[in-house]
Amino acid sequence: MVFLSYLISGLSLGSVYAIIALGYTMVYGIAKMLNFAHGDVIMVGGYICFIATTNLGLPVWLAVILSMAACTVLGVVIEGLAYKPLRQAPALAVLITAIGVSYFLQNAALLIWGANPKMFSPVVTGTLQLFDGQLTISYVSLLTIAACIVIMIALTLYINKSKMGKAMRAVSEDKGAAQLMGIHVNRTISTTFAIGSALAAVAGVLYCSFSPMLMPTTGSMPGIKAFTAAVFGGIGSIPGAFLGGILLGIIESLAKAYISTNMANSIVFAVLIVVLVVKPTGLLGKYVPEKV
Amino acid sequence: MKKNRILAVLLSMCMAMTLLAACSGGSDETTAAATDAATEAAGGETEAAGADNGDAAGTASGTFKIGGIGPMTGDAAIYGNAVMNAAQIAVDEINAMGGIQFEFQPEDDEGDVEKSVNAYNTLKDWGMQLLLGTVTTDPAISVSAEANNDRMFMLTPSASSLDVIDGKDNVFQVCFTDPNQGSASAQYIAENGLATKVAVIYRNDDAYSTGIYNTFAQEAAELGLEIVYEGTFTADTATDFSVQLTGAQSAGAELVFLPIYYTPAAVILTQASTMGYSPIFFGVDGMDGILTAENFDPSLAEGVMLLTPFSADATDELTQHFVSEYESRYGETPNQFAADAYDAVYIMKAALEAAGCTGDMSAEEICEALVAVMPTISVDGVTGTGMVWSETGEVNKAPMAVIIENGTYVTP
Numbered sequence: 001m002v003f004l005s006y007l008i009s010g011l012s013l014g015s016v017y018a019i020i021a022l023g024y025t026m027v028y029g030i031a032k033m034l035n036f037a038h039g040d041v042i043m044v045g046g047y048i049c050f051i052a053t054t055n056l057g058l059p060v061w062l063a064v065i066l067s068m069a070a071c072t073v074l075g076v077v078i079e080g081l082a083y084k085p086l087r088q089a090p091a092l093a094v095l096i097t098a099i100g101v102s103y104f105l106q107n108a109a110l111l112i113w114g115a116n117p118k119m120f121s122p123v124v125t126g127t128l129q130l131f132d133g134q135l136t137i138s139y140v141s142l143l144t145i146a147a148c149i150v151i152m153i154a155l156t157l158y159i160n161k162s163k164m165g166k167a168m169r170a171v172s173e174d175k176g177a178a179q180l181m182g183i184h185v186n187r188t189i190s191t192t193f194a195i196g197s198a199l200a201a202v203a204g205v206l207y208c209s210f211s212p213m214l215m216p217t218t219g220s221m222p223g224i225k226a227f228t229a230a231v232f233g234g235i236g237s238i239p240g241a242f243l244g245g246i247l248l249g250i251i252e253s254l255a256k257a258y259i260s261t262n263m264a265n266s267i268v269f270a271v272l273i274v275v276l277v278v279k280p281t282g283l284l285g286k287y288v289p290e291k292v
Numbered sequence: 293m294k295k296n297r298i299l300a301v302l303l304s305m306c307m308a309m310t311l312l313a314a315c316s317g318g319s320d321e322t323t324a325a326a327t328d329a330a331t332e333a334a335g336g337e338t339e340a341a342g343a344d345n346g347d348a349a350g351t352a353s354g355t356f357k358i359g360g361i362g363p364m365t366g367d368a369a370i371y372g373n374a375v376m377n378a379a380q381i382a383v384d385e386i387n388a389m390g391g392i393q394f395e396f397q398p399e400d401d402e403g404d405v406e407k408s409v410n411a412y413n414t415l416k417d418w419g420m421q422l423l424l425g426t427v428t429t430d431p432a433i434s435v436s437a438e439a440n441n442d443r444m445f446m447l448t449p450s451a452s453s454l455d456v457i458d459g460k461d462n463v464f465q466v467c468f469t470d471p472n473q474g475s476a477s478a479q480y481i482a483e484n485g486l487a488t489k490v491a492v493i494y495r496n497d498d499a500y501s502t503g504i505y506n507t508f509a510q511e512a513a514e515l516g517l518e519i520v521y522e523g524t525f526t527a528d529t530a531t532d533f534s535v536q537l538t539g540a541q542s543a544g545a546e547l548v549f550l551p552i553y554y555t556p557a558a559v560i561l562t563q564a565s566t567m568g569y570s571p572i573f574f575g576v577d578g579m580d581g582i583l584t585a586e587n588f589d590p591s592l593a594e595g596v597m598l599l600t601p602f603s604a605d606a607t608d609e610l611t612q613h614f615v616s617e618y619e620s621r622y623g624e625t626p627n628q629f630a631a632d633a634y635d636a637v638y639i640m641k642a643a644l645e646a647a648g649c650t651g652d653m654s655a656e657e658i659c660e661a662l663v664a665v666m667p668t669i670s671v672d673g674v675t676g677t678g679m680v681w682s683e684t685g686e687v688n689k690a691p692m693a694v695i696i697e698n699g700t701y702v703t704p
Contacts, residue, residue, distance in 0.1 A: 002542040009534040054587055115365040115402070117555055119562070119588040127568040138566040211531040212562045213555060215367075221528060256535040261524045262496065 001134045006257045007250065012141035012210065014249020015148035019203040020226030021233070021241035022155060023196035029172045029236035030192045033091065036098040037078060039223015040105035041197050045071045045204030046214050047113055050120055060123045068201040075197025076190050084186065102220075109216035117215045120208035144206045151199060152242050159238065164191055172236070225252075228272050234285025243283055352644045354651020355393040356658075358383070358637070359415030361435065362427030363403035367555050370581040371427050371629045372400065375449050377622050378630035379424055381614070382637035392644060393651070394637070396424075403428045408435050416442070421655045422662075424636055427629065429453045429500040436463045445659040447640060449632035452577065453499045457685035462659050464666055464685040466632045466639065466675065468601065470500060473576045474507030474551065476691045477599050481547060482515040486572055486597075491521035491545030493536050493560065495552050498527075504551035504576055520545050530556045533563050540571070547572040554582040561592045572597060580628040583699060590699040597695045601675040602631035603703060611674045625700075628675070635673030642671050 020042060027035045045067045052063035082101050086094050124139045159165040167188045170178040179185050207222055208214055225248060233244025251271055256264040275283065360379055362372030376398040383396040399415055401408035408431030415423070423439055423446040426432040432451030439446040440460040448456060449466045452473065457463045468476070481487060490512065495501040512519055521543040523536030537560065540548055548564075548571050550557050557579055564570065575582075575598040583590050604615050604625045614634055618626040626634075646669050647661035671679045676689030694701040 002538065005538050005542075006535060009538065013532065013534075050587075115367075116369050116586055117367060118586045119558055121587065121589070122562075122566060125566060127566065129568070136568045138568075140566060210534075211559060213531055213559050218531075221531070253535055257539060261529070261536065262526065265528065 001131065004135055005137070006253050008137055008141055010250035010253025011246065012144040012249070013253060014229075014246035015144045016203055016207045016210065016222065016245075017226045017229045017248050018148050018242045018245025019151055019199055019206070020222055021230040021245045022151065022238060023199050023203075024227050024230040025233075025235055025238060025241040026155075026168075026192050026196050028230070029238075030168050031083070031189050032175075033083065033094045034098060034227070035083075035193075035196070036095070036223070036227075037101035037105055038196065038200060039219035039221075039226070040102050040109075041071055041075060041078075041200040041219070042204040042207060042222060043109060043214075043216065043219030044074060044105060045201030046120060046208040046218060047109060047118075048201070049123075049205045049208070050118055050214055053121060054118075064123070064202070064205055067205060068198045071197040071201035071204075072194045075193040075200070079190055079193040084189075087186075106216045106220070113216065115216065117213045120212040120214045122209040122212065123205060124209070140206075140209045144210065147202060147206060148242075148245075151202070152238075155195075155238060164188070168192060225268070228269065231282055232272050232275055234282030237282070237284045237286070240282055240284035247283075352392045352647070352649050355395055356422060356640075356644065356649070356651055357395045357397070357418070357420050358422045358424050358640065359412075359418065359420035360396060360398040360633075361401050361408055361411045361415070361423070361425035361431070362398070364398065364400040366402035366404070368403040368428050368553060370554070370584055370627070371450060372403070374581070374627050374630035375425070375427050375633035378614075378618060378626060378634040379449075379637050381617055381621065382634045385617075386637065386641055392641060394641075396637075401426060401431050403431065405431050405434045407431075409438060412438055416444075420444070421651075421653070421658050422640055423447070424449065424633065424640070426451055429456060430498065432456045433499065436460050439463065443656040443659045445655070445662045447636050449636045450577070450629050453503050455499055455503075460685070461683065462663050464639075464681055465687050466636045466679075467577060467628075467687070468689075468691060469686055470503030471507040472686075473599060473691070474504040474509075475511040477504075477549065477551075477574060477576060478508050478511035478515055478517060480599065480691075480693050481549075481574060482512075482517055486574070487545075487547035488516070488518055489520045489543070489545050490517050490547050490549055491523065491540035491543060491571075492519060492549045493523040493525070493533065493540070493552070494550075495526065495530065495556065496524040498552075500553075500578065501551050508549060508551065525556065531559065533560045534567065536560075537564050537567055537569055541567070541569045545571055547574055550575045550579065553578040554580065554585060558582055558585050558588050558592075561596070562589075565592050574598070577601075577628055583696065584624060584627070590696075593696045593699075595695065595697070597693055599691050599693050600628045600701075601689055601691055602628040603692065603694050603701050605701060605703070606674075610672070614674050631674045635671070635675050635679070638673055639669075639671050639679070642669050 023038050048067040048070045049063045052058045052066050078101055082097050086097060122140050124143055126139050128137045167183045170183055171185055171188045175185055229244035229248040230241050233240030248268060252264050252268050255267040360376055362375045363369055364372040379396055383394045387393050397418055399411035401411045408426050412435050423444050425448060426435050427450050429451045432448050433455045436446055436456050440462055446463045452467045452470050454469050457465060492505060494505040521540045523539055550573060573596045577600055579598040580600055582593055615626060643662045643665050646665040649658050649661050666681050667683045679687055679689045681687055694703055
């Protein structure tokens with residue numbers, strides 16, 4: 001029974017990682033860049049939801065929508081101002097820019113909201129008692145897992161069925177050829193950023209409901225973990241991000257419970273190294289030979 | 293982001309190396325020059341103050357410059373601000389009495405070791421003669437080493453580790469030491485029969501938290517308390533305690549001992565409540581401040597017990613005067629850190645008077661004079677009556693446990 005409750009807390013943590021990892025993996029798959037500022041968009045999402053519920057007194061659903069909208073705008077603006085001018089630049093330049101944006105967001109948050117941690121009120125409270133109270137599951141965990149599954153299915157359908165999804169797949173296969181076929185590459189990339197950032201807002205709200213301390217650096221650790229999850233599952237692959245996130249959460253939770261609370265992070269990253277040694281493209285990643 | 297870290301580490305190493313180089317190179321000259329400047333500045337101040345007051349009578353006279361270091365922003369901001377606010381009240385009161393005068397300059401260290409040493413150097417440049425601080429333990433360990441080298445008298449209101457005072461004859465504490473808090477907590481739990489099965493969640497990369505935990509575990513074993521679960525966390529993992537709480541719950545702990553600061557404690561209380569786990573939570577002085585954390589729901593802290601030498605609802609005249617003054621100035625109830633700082637300034641005053649110091653003395657002269665008198669004085673303050681110090685810098689006063697009911701501290 002205790003094992004089950006560890007498993008569920010791992011699942012819900014993993015679901016948050018998975019939602020964040022989707023943002024990383026989509027942007028990587030389509031723009032071929034690592035958006036290291038993604039973790040900080042989560043933090044901004046958390047703060048906006050906090051302000052909306054606590055300071056403006058808005059209902060939770062409206063706060064979540066507001067925070068998604070704000071993050072979408074933020075994502076598109078970041079892409080337009082920081083990454084678009086570097087479309088033809090070497091990958092390293094874009095990477096460094098992303099790190100700069102990450103610093104910028106953290107320090108902007110420090111300026112606007114201050115360094116004092118804020119206690120985020122969970123979007124849902126209460127617990128579900130099962131087996132005569134032997135197993136307690138909080139509604140936050142259930143909501144997180146459900147949200148992750150819904151997002152996963154919706155995103156898969158969108159990528160596979162919609163016209164924009166088709167354009168995204170085309171751009172990820174070959175940017176140049178897609179442009180020649182009349183696909184608006186820049187607009188496709190912006191849309192990807194918009195979707196990724198909206199997901200980051202959802203992840204921010206869920207993460208803060210689970211771990212209620214909101215600070216300007218709140219996004220960095222889940223950001224790193226989710227990036228790990230994306231690489232673990234095979235970066236660029238959407239089911240891979242999902243699988244990687246869930247597995248990472250469960251490994252972390254069980255390692256904490258049964259091996260050592262201190263070693264949990266080390267174990268998570270050790271597993272990543274092993275996976276990458278055995279299968280360099282990640283669990284579900286495809287090996288694409290580079291044509292010279 | 294990993295790159296950021298590496299970069300940050302490299303940069304800080306560079307900084308540390310330049311600092312070291314500066315120290316080993318011309319440290320004697322620089323300190324001497326700084327002290328000269330300080331003495332001159334202080335001398336000037338004394339004259340000015342003397343002119344204002346006409347004649348400053350008494351054994352101790354003149355204006356003394358007190359520097360304060362503590363986290364006024366960041367994780368532990370509540371402590372730092374409380375300390376600085378309360379110290380300012382005490383300074384104003386003493387200045388209004390006539391006699392010796394204080395000038396108080398607070399510096400922010402964000403609870404960070406490097407920033408704290410920087411703040412210390414800034415204050416030295418300002419001409420500090422006495423140091424009030426630092427507020428948190430890890431910075432205090434580094435700053436106390438500097439203060440010991442420079443022979444700067446240091447009185448920390450709240451840095452409770454033994455490492456702060458260990459081997460430094462010029463560093464004194466107003467608060468209990470960690471061993472003292474750990475064993476006192478175990479004794480209190482055992483004597484009042486609060487629980488026999490105890491879980492502990494502590495931060496094992498923090499000297500404060502592990503220090504208390506070690507003596508608690510030792511004392512608990514002697515008193516027959518069974519520690520059924522030990523959960524640890526670090527600065528990086530202070531955001532999720534669901535695993536530790538599940539562990540404590542499944543081990544059947546009736547009481548969870550939290551020798552940690554209030555920020556992670558607030559997360560623990562919130563997560564325990566979402567899990568539906570409600571043991572007795574027992575904290576130490578780091579728990580103080582939880583009720584004033586931003587947007588924290590005070591109902592979550594209902595029934596939390598903590599060990600503190602100060603309770604704002606105490607009825608003695610001194611406490612009531614301090615509490616009403618603090619409330620009217622800052623609009624909130626002072627916590628234990630504020631009380632410690634308020635006492636600290638009065639302790640400095642008592643020691644300066646006992647030693648007969650004058651404002652034109654250098655920091656070193658004051659330090660030597662105060663080190664000699666500290667073990668001989670006894671001070672009545674809001675955190676205890678008849679506080680006395682050992683030569684090692686430890687304070688001796690009685691601890692007290694309070695319980696949180698309806699959002700305030702109540703003596704059980």
